[in-house]
């Protein structure tokens with residue numbers, strides 16, 4: 001029975017960051033990583049961006065091997081016995097641990113049709129499948145105008161493919177961007193040649209004559225040979241629930257990334273943590289959080305007591321446009337935009353009760369720390385006060 005000082009479940013970016021951090025503080029303790037994918041840890045963001053622009057695949061691999069961790073690839077942990085400090089995988093193998101990290105991330109929301117013509121875009125294997133399909137002149141329907149949907153639609157269109165986006169909201173990124181920016185993006189995508197069907201969600205889906213037919217909420221039909229579903233993820237909390245750990249929109253952790261069991265930690269997309277700057281609990285599905293929280297969890301598993309107080313940022317690319325965002329960027333908040341060039345370069349502040357809760361840095365770079373500092377300021381702020389605050 002493998003017996004590890006540190007066992008990590010999930011072979012993603014969080015797992016890798018944690019393994020490196022454990023090694024920093026404990027040069028000798030054994031590390032095991034069990035990951036359901038048949039690959040060692042890799043960076044996910046290039047799957048919708050750089051790899052479509054010519055970056056070679058071998059650039060995505062993380063350097064997990066340097067930590068000396070033993071990788072158990074293609075294995076899924078099915079149960080944890082927190083009292084016995086053991087975990088059992090889908091082949092019946094049992095692993096013992098002193099400290100355990102749950103870095104199980106999230107699982108894409110599924111559509112009600114089982115066919116390999118639907119791609120839930122999350123993994124390297126999903127990328128490879130879609131990339132192979134994108135070599136053919138077939139029709140692609142992208143469901144959802146969020147993060148993954150908008151990036152994949154751009155990536156496919158840049159390969160010259162026929163792409164239709166089906167977006168229930170009126171704009172692209174409507175949950176994040178102010179409505180005028182979200183509306184600009186619809187026009188921008190149209191000019192790039194993407195067929196934009198706004199205000200149309202999916203009401204039904206069926207396979208017909210080798211294609212997928214999406215019935216939309218307006219009663220229309222969209223036929224495509226490949227459907228890419230960008231419908232968001234659900235945190236993979238099954239193991240935590242089975243082990244009796246606290247779960248509430250993710251695995252609930254304290255500031256040291258510990259769950260309700262003191263030897264079991266959680267970090268990354270799956271973890272729900274308190275953020276002091278915003279004074280609220282968060283679950284963040286972005287790279288900076290995976291890397292930074294994974295690192296803090298690893299340090300603490302190794303014996304440190306480093307609080308995770310980081311306010312993560314995220315970024316995205318949409319054709320030639322790009323942005324970074326920090327804090328609570330929720331389109332339902334009051335927004336104050338300051339454009340250097342309308343919708344091409346500028347800053348959007350998200351306000352609640354006179355405090356800056358989030359900042360969107362639209363084609364505006366190197367300002368993330370300044371934005372964090374502004375979010376930490378007590379205010380109160382009015383639109384006038386924010387004029388010229390960023391970039392600094």
Ligand SMILES: Cc1cc2nc3c(=O)[nH]c(=O)nc-3n(C[C@H](O)[C@H](O)[C@H](O)COP(=O)(O)OP(=O)(O)OC[C@H]3O[C@@H](n4cnc5c(N)ncnc54)[C@H](O)[C@@H]3O)c2cc1C
Pocket residue numbers: 009010011012013014015034035036037044045046047048075076077078103104105106121122123148236239267268269270284285286287288290313314315316317
């Ligand atoms: C295509 C794509 C593009 C992205 N682009 C950006 C971007 O531009 N900017 C940004 O900030 N963020 C981006 N993100 C988000 C970022 O990649 C995630 O926040 C990050 O990958 C989360 O890492 P994680 O390790 O916590 O979870 P995951 O990446 O979900 O990894 C969890 C791993 O655990 C495995 N697993 C789950 N359950 C078990 C189990 N029981 N046993 C064993 N293994 C298990 C899963 O198979 C998976 O491999 C992107 C995400 C995707 C999918």
